Amino acid sequence: MPLDEKWKSACIITIGNELLKGRTVNTNFTEIAKMLTDHGVEVTSGLVVMDAPESIGWAIKTALLSSDIIVTSGGLGPTFDDMTLASIGEALGIDMIENLDALEMLKARFGKMHLELTASRRKMAVFPEGSEIIPNSVGSAPGMLLNHEGRIIISLPGVPSEMRSMLASAIPRVIGHDFFYFDKSITFPGVMESQLAPFVSDIMRRPGNMAYIKSHPLQTEDKNPGIKVEVSARTDSLAKSMEIVETMLREIQEIVKKFGKSSA
Amino acid sequence: MPLDEKWKSACIITIGNELLKGRTVNTNFTEIAKMLTDHGVEVTSGLVVMDAPESIGWAIKTALLSSDIIVTSGGLGPTFDDMTLASIGEALGIDMIENLDALEMLKARFGKMHLELTASRRKMAVFPEGSEIIPNSVGSAPGMLLNHEGRIIISLPGVPSEMRSMLASAIPRVIGHDFFYFDKSITFPGVMESQLAPFVSDIMRRPGNMAYIKSHPLQTEDKNPGIKVEVSARTDSLAKSMEIVETMLREIQEIVKKFGKSSA
Numbered sequence: 001m002p003l004d005e006k007w008k009s010a011c012i013i014t015i016g017n018e019l020l021k022g023r024t025v026n027t028n029f030t031e032i033a034k035m036l037t038d039h040g041v042e043v044t045s046g047l048v049v050m051d052a053p054e055s056i057g058w059a060i061k062t063a064l065l066s067s068d069i070i071v072t073s074g075g076l077g078p079t080f081d082d083m084t085l086a087s088i089g090e091a092l093g094i095d096m097i098e099n100l101d102a103l104e105m106l107k108a109r110f111g112k113m114h115l116e117l118t119a120s121r122r123k124m125a126v127f128p129e130g131s132e133i134i135p136n137s138v139g140s141a142p143g144m145l146l147n148h149e150g151r152i153i154i155s156l157p158g159v160p161s162e163m164r165s166m167l168a169s170a171i172p173r174v175i176g177h178d179f180f181y182f183d184k185s186i187t188f189p190g191v192m193e194s195q196l197a198p199f200v201s202d203i204m205r206r207p208g209n210m211a212y213i214k215s216h217p218l219q220t221e222d223k224n225p226g227i228k229v230e231v232s233a234r235t236d237s238l239a240k241s242m243e244i245v246e247t248m249l250r251e252i253q254e255i256v257k258k259f260g261k262s263s264a
Numbered sequence: 265m266p267l268d269e270k271w272k273s274a275c276i277i278t279i280g281n282e283l284l285k286g287r288t289v290n291t292n293f294t295e296i297a298k299m300l301t302d303h304g305v306e307v308t309s310g311l312v313v314m315d316a317p318e319s320i321g322w323a324i325k326t327a328l329l330s331s332d333i334i335v336t337s338g339g340l341g342p343t344f345d346d347m348t349l350a351s352i353g354e355a356l357g358i359d360m361i362e363n364l365d366a367l368e369m370l371k372a373r374f375g376k377m378h379l380e381l382t383a384s385r386r387k388m389a390v391f392p393e394g395s396e397i398i399p400n401s402v403g404s405a406p407g408m409l410l411n412h413e414g415r416i417i418i419s420l421p422g423v424p425s426e427m428r429s430m431l432a433s434a435i436p437r438v439i440g441h442d443f444f445y446f447d448k449s450i451t452f453p454g455v456m457e458s459q460l461a462p463f464v465s466d467i468m469r470r471p472g473n474m475a476y477i478k479s480h481p482l483q484t485e486d487k488n489p490g491i492k493v494e495v496s497a498r499t500d501s502l503a504k505s506m507e508i509v510e511t512m513l514r515e516i517q518e519i520v521k522k523f524g525k526s527s528a
Contacts, residue, residue, distance in 0.1 A: 080464055120458040120462060
């Protein structure tokens with residue numbers, strides 16, 4: 001099935017030892033996941049890896065096995081531990097070359113600051129051959145957009161403000177046609193997750209079901225039970241996604257109404 | 265090399281579609297990473313996967329390839345999408361059995377609430393054969409501690425308060441002897457990351473170097489530059505880790521002092 005006929009799947013690779021030491025909460029992952037989801041992309045996995053060429057290379061190769069779109073965040077700057085692009089090039093056997101678009105951007109940026117384009121800074125212009133550049137209007141390091149055998153790799157800096165604006169500019173260059181994701185939640189006070197569970201299992205296994213149902217307990221089961229039930233759908237029209245979700249929520253409300261009176 | 269002679273490596277697997285949709289910030293990952301790091305465990309990767317048996321199974325098999333300790337979070341409750349333990353059992357070819365310790369805990373817990381042990385609730389007592397149980401003093405679902413061919417798998421609930429106390433109780437059961445991680449940061453105002461980068465590269469490549477150096481730019485390079493330099497070490501004594509870090513920081517201070525006067 002060609003990519004356009006279905007929604008695309010994505011893997012997010014976040015790079016940084018500070019994430020793996022528990023120093024930094026991985027909000028970049030969450031922001032990237034939300035932006036992709038809002039454009040109808042299904043984020044199916046995330047990989048968090050160290051600032052090391054073999055770790056980054058492993059992550060890229062792993063993500064390529066199952067994802068149409070791969071977004072990496074972190075490791076594009078001038079220092080020794082900024083090695084994302086070189087690691088991707090090495091992992092995929094692609095030569096690294098000085099990209100003229102990137103070089104122009106860096107020259108303009110540092111020139112305006114009356115700063116020399118040192119070797120460390122010039123490193124930010126070296127990309128895997130065939131890359132397109134994602135301009136960075138907030139900081140220095142340009143981003144990468146690489147079509148590798150029909151799969152798209154987007155590499156963004158780890159600085160949240162840079163990452164955010166660059167992903168927003170890259171998404172329309174990658175996604176031809178949006179899918180429409182919709183979800184809605186209803187809270188049922190007095191209902192325990194384990195009461196609803198068997199009914200939801202049955203619905204989820206029903207042939208042709210296009211709704212995804214997830215329940216979250218609001219309290220522990222011993223005191224003031226309650227659950228929030230979230231129903232979601234992702235189709236080629238927002239109206240259709242909404243209709244599927246609303247219909248399912250009505251069905252769940254009916255179920256809850258029935259056992260509501262007989263519950264403990 | 266036996267595990268005791270070196271520090272252990274870990275992979276953290278966080279499970280939940282809400283993470284991959286960008287609805288929930290993955291603070292569980294950060295908390296688990298911090299607790300493991302504080303006990304001298306080196307967290308080398310993280311995997312975020314969907315509530316689906318094949319995703320969870322893939323994550324476990326992937327983590328087992330490179331990690332001594334695997335910690336999973338999420339998917340231990342009574343609902344249809346709580347499938348972590350069954351997925352682990354299936355992936356590793358281990359039979360699922362009703363664990364008597366877990367069953368006792370659930371009977372006691374629900375009995376105290378005068379609640380029936382329904383099939384959905386009883387599911388929380390089904391574990392891969394050979395598992396030890398991690399009691400849950402906060403909520404219902406017990407956790408799993410499984411020694412699989414010399415590697416340890418710890419499965420915890422996704423509810424942060426439950427996860428936290430259960431991991432704290434599981435760590436001493438797993439880690440015989442702590443390694444000691446120490447790091448310290450110094451801020452250098454007026455220094456740009458790209459100025460220090462070549463010196464740090466040289467130090468990191470020096471044979472026998474036991475310090476890890478990471479610099480974080482404090483601002484973008486155009487205005488008020490400054491960097492925070494973090495040096496870390498992980499050895500078998502805290503004194504040794506501290507000494508390595510302090511010595512390295514003094515060396516970096518000397519370097520900065522030299523080029524401080526000649527900088528742009």
